[in-house]
Structures are given as structure tokens and as C-alpha cells.
Amino acid sequence: MKESWRWYGPLDRISLGEIAQTGASGIVTALHEIPYGEVWPRQAIAERKAAIAAAGFDWVVVESLPIHERIKRGEGDLTDLFANYRQSMANLAAEGIHTICYNFMPLLDWTRTDLAAPVGRGGTCLRFSAPKMAALELFLVGRDQARDDYPSEVVAAAERWFQASSDDDRGLLMRSVMAGLPGAYERYDATGLKAALKLYDGMDRAALRGHYKRFLDEIMPAAEDLGMRFCVHPDDPPRDILGLPRIVSDADDIGWILNAADSPANGLTLCAGSLGANPKNDVPAIARRFAGKIRFAHLRNVRKEADGSFEEAAHLDGDTDMVDLVAALLQEEARRREAGEDDWDIPFRPDHGHELLDDAARNTHPGYPLVGRLRGLAELRGVIAGLSYAGRHQAGQAQGSDAGIGVVVA
Incomplete structure (x- = not known):
């Protein structure tokens, strides 16, 4: 799994030099300064990519190429908005950036009180x-x-x-x-x-799905031509709020999306925290069901309460079995390697994090502190290393080899 880190570019109070010290090798970012609906110029993409490369990183995922609210509402003539979106895709692909994380949450993105x-x-x-x-x-x-x-x-x-x-x-x-x-x-x-x-009066689940289907119809053919991978991010929280429908909240929703456009370009961002906030979601089971479509992973944990409240837990605490989830992702990577797939290595990032030690003084983007995410990355790195060692040990035993004898992580 490819260790990555979300960086907000010039808006971020954490520098690429500091991120380098976390050990991550990939950067997840976007051109946040460009208003929704406008084209991302190739020159701006190239300059951001060059800055990332100069610091020793790869730009592995765009998070995100935002979808204009008029597309979500299906409002008016959308020809120019779809054309701009496709041009931004083409400009990203021309610079060698092929994975785009996005969401289809109306009006609000992730929501916390x-x-x-x-x-x-x-x-x-x-x-x-x-x-x-x-x-x-x-x-x-x-x-x-x-x-x-x-x-x-x-x-x-x-x-x-x-x-x-x-x-x-x-x-x-x-x-x-x-x-x-x-x-x-x-x-x-x-x-x-x-x-x-x-502006969303009368918008129900069926109508929003219809607008989403139109987005997929407009974008997926271009994504295929460009060799791009789109991966939808689940709703956060995974429930309707403010009377607005949420349509990426559970396994059934994910299945509908992936079936709505049967394309290798149509994939999933496996966000453990977003899905984990829904009491009916078994996140490791969802990961195994849709493993072949996972192009990116957000690894974090939440602790739910009976009234529908939840809070961010430490990465290895909370209600989701993070070890089982990481095992599912490693199993999928192994399958891809054996099948000879080029994009077998799943990028992940330690999503959110507690503000610890001097994090609060930095005033970073909410949920994106340095020390808290570094703790999460270190914990996840340990889980991945342990599971990988156990897998090698078991493979050695199966081949009658004495290689790798030692402590096996269960």
C-alpha cells in the first residue's frame, strides 16, 4: 500500500518538508484556489506537480476535482460545466495524474458540529x-x-x-x-x-441519483479514453442532513453507482470513517465486496453513539476493525499483482486525526493536524508491516520453507 498524505497546497500550514519527515511518499491534493466549475489550467497543474516532485513526492491522487452544485441539482444548461470538467481531466492526464477522488454530496461536504x-x-x-x-x-x-x-x-x-x-x-x-x-x-x-x-427544494433521492447518473454518462467515456480512474467518496456523515438526500452511504448505494456506469474508470474511495459512521455498515465486508473497484483508501476510525452521534477515534480504536480492513486491502493488492495489473498498489492516507501536543497552535485545516495524522500513519504502517510479515511467513510454511520464522501477527 502506498503511504500518502493530504496537502492543501499553498493554503496548508504544514509544509512539504515537514510531510517528508512522516515517511509518506505520495501527496494527495487539488488546486483548491480555483473556483468550482472553472478549468484547471495545465500550466497550474504542472507547477503544482513540479513543487511536489521537488520535495521528493509523487502526486498520486487528486482530491478532489469538485463537481459544481448546478450539476448536482441538474439546473439549466450544463454543457459548459461538463466541458470544463472534461478539459480539467485532460489537463491532469497530460501531466500524468490519473486518479481522481470526488464526492456527490449536495451543498455540504463532510459535516461536523x-x-x-x-x-x-x-x-x-x-x-x-x-x-x-x-x-x-x-x-x-x-x-x-x-x-x-x-x-x-x-x-x-x-x-x-x-x-x-x-x-x-x-x-x-x-x-x-x-x-x-x-x-x-x-x-x-x-x-x-x-x-x-x-435551491434544492423538491430534491429527493431518485432525482439526485438521476443527476449523478447524468454526471457518470458525461464523464466516464472521457475518463476511459484518458486512462483515468475515478473513485467516489462516501457521504460524511452517511445520512440525510438538512433535508438533503445522501446517496453514497452504504453497500447498496455503492453497488448502484458502480452498476450505473460499467466502466473500469468508475471506482470507489474506501473511506473507513465515513462508512463506519453508519451502524449497518460492516466496513471490512464492504471492502471485500468491492475490492476490485477500490482505487484509493482513507483510513480512520469513528466511535458511534446510540442517538446517531459519533466522533473520530484513534486510528486503531473505534468501531471498525482496522486490522481486518487493512488485511482486506492487502489481499486485493496481492490478487492484482498475481493478475499482472499495473495499478495494484492502493494509495491510502491516514484520514483526519486527533489534535495532539502542539497541533492546536498550528491552526491547520480541521481534522488535518500534523502530529495526530503522523500517529495514525505510524500505527497503520505497523499494521501493514505485521500483516505483510505474517503473509510471507505463511507462504513460506506452505512451500516447506523455514524462511521468515518468527512472531506471526494474528
């Missing part, structure tokens, strides 16, 4: 509080229909939180929810968010 929730032994983490999200929907945005979207006990807790909250608390909640839009220029206050939601 708390960006600095305390962790038991020190540090902070990202958290999604169902009562706080319900409070935002009901009392800040004024979406009364949200009463039907949450259990009654969550609505009651939302009312209690709102009554006890100050204007500063409410402003912080809104800013936290908006923080998951790293490349967008728009940040909404409550009035702006309510207005933006009106």
Missing part, C-alpha cells in the same frame, strides 16, 4: 452531535421538517441545547458545520444556508 471535542487522555477530535445538528436545522435554519428526521429524544436534547446556548455557541456551531468546505469560497451564515437550501 464540533471541531475540538476533548479526547480522554488529552487532545481534541472532530465530532458530530446529532442533537446539535438537529438544533441547527430546527432553530437556526428554521427547518421544522427536521422534527421528523430525528428521534424524539434527539429533538428534545436539541431544544435543551438551544435554550442553554449563547449567541457565541450558535455562531461556533454554524462555523463548524461550514468547515468541511476546504475548496469552496462560499461560507454560509444561517440566513445564507436557508437560502441555499431553497
Whole structure:
């Protein structure tokens, strides 16, 4: 597996020189400064790639080439937007960059209500509080229909939180929810968010799927011609919020997407944290079911609560069996190698991370601290090394060899 690191380019407070010290060899990034819907110029791509190469890295995944909201809404004449998207793809391919992670979440990207929730032994983490999200929907945005979207006990807790909250608390909640839009220029206050939601009036799951199918029809043929690999990122959180449908939340959704465009270019970003926040998802089982379509992996963990809340756990803690998940990815890599596939090496990155030690002083993008992700990468590196050793040892035993005798990682 190819160790990678998300870097926000000139916007990032962590330098490529510091990332080099983590041991990662791949960079995952995008041209975040370019507004959605505009063409990524080849020259700008080449300059970013050159800066990455000069620091000793490969640009292994684009995360992401954003999809304009009008495409998600199916609004108006989309000819120019699709043409711009395909041109950006062609410019990336011309510079030797062929893997694109993207999402199809309407309006908001990943969503959290708390960006600095305390962790038991020190540090902070990202958290999604169902009562706080319900409070935002009901009392800040004024979406009364949200009463039907949450259990009654969550609505009651939302009312209690709102009554006890100050204007500063409410402003912080809104800013936290908006923080998951790293490349967008728009940040909404409550009035702006309510207005933006009106553009999605009447949008249901079937309609959003229809718009997604059109995107795949427009983009996948070009992706095939360019030798590109697209990998959709699951919804985060994997549930409807603000009355907006989410359609990449479980195994059934993933199956629909991969069947909607039967193309080698149509693949999956296996995000353990996003999928893991859905109580019905068995993440290692999903990885094994769709193994042949996984082009990129986000490895992180979450700890769920009965009311629908969850928070980021340490990478080897939480509800997902990370060792089993990594084993599934290594098994798929072995299959690809044996089959002679060129792209057998699955890039992964330690996704999110606790703010530890002096991370808070850096004021990095929420969820993307240096020390916390370095801890996660080190833990994952150990799991990969242990499983790889165990595999070699077992293979040696099967061949009657005494090579590799030692401690076997179960």
C-alpha cells in the first residue's frame, strides 16, 4: 500500500518538508484556489506537480476535482460545466495524474458540529452531535421538517441545547458545520444556508441519483479514453442532513453507482470513517465486496453513539476493525499483482486525526493536524508491516520453507 498524505497546497500550514519527515511518499491534493466549475489550467497543474516532485513526492491522487452544485441539482444548461470538467481531466492526464477522488454530496461536504471535542487522555477530535445538528436545522435554519428526521429524544436534547446556548455557541456551531468546505469560497451564515437550501427544494433521492447518473454518462467515456480512474467518496456523515438526500452511504448505494456506469474508470474511495459512521455498515465486508473497484483508501476510525452521534477515534480504536480492513486491502493488492495489473498498489492516507501536543497552535485545516495524522500513519504502517510479515511467513510454511520464522501477527 502506498503511504500518502493530504496537502492543501499553498493554503496548508504544514509544509512539504515537514510531510517528508512522516515517511509518506505520495501527496494527495487539488488546486483548491480555483473556483468550482472553472478549468484547471495545465500550466497550474504542472507547477503544482513540479513543487511536489521537488520535495521528493509523487502526486498520486487528486482530491478532489469538485463537481459544481448546478450539476448536482441538474439546473439549466450544463454543457459548459461538463466541458470544463472534461478539459480539467485532460489537463491532469497530460501531466500524468490519473486518479481522481470526488464526492456527490449536495451543498455540504463532510459535516461536523464540533471541531475540538476533548479526547480522554488529552487532545481534541472532530465530532458530530446529532442533537446539535438537529438544533441547527430546527432553530437556526428554521427547518421544522427536521422534527421528523430525528428521534424524539434527539429533538428534545436539541431544544435543551438551544435554550442553554449563547449567541457565541450558535455562531461556533454554524462555523463548524461550514468547515468541511476546504475548496469552496462560499461560507454560509444561517440566513445564507436557508437560502441555499431553497435551491434544492423538491430534491429527493431518485432525482439526485438521476443527476449523478447524468454526471457518470458525461464523464466516464472521457475518463476511459484518458486512462483515468475515478473513485467516489462516501457521504460524511452517511445520512440525510438538512433535508438533503445522501446517496453514497452504504453497500447498496455503492453497488448502484458502480452498476450505473460499467466502466473500469468508475471506482470507489474506501473511506473507513465515513462508512463506519453508519451502524449497518460492516466496513471490512464492504471492502471485500468491492475490492476490485477500490482505487484509493482513507483510513480512520469513528466511535458511534446510540442517538446517531459519533466522533473520530484513534486510528486503531473505534468501531471498525482496522486490522481486518487493512488485511482486506492487502489481499486485493496481492490478487492484482498475481493478475499482472499495473495499478495494484492502493494509495491510502491516514484520514483526519486527533489534535495532539502542539497541533492546536498550528491552526491547520480541521481534522488535518500534523502530529495526530503522523500517529495514525505510524500505527497503520505497523499494521501493514505485521500483516505483510505474517503473509510471507505463511507462504513460506506452505512451500516447506523455514524462511521468515518468527512472531506471526494474528
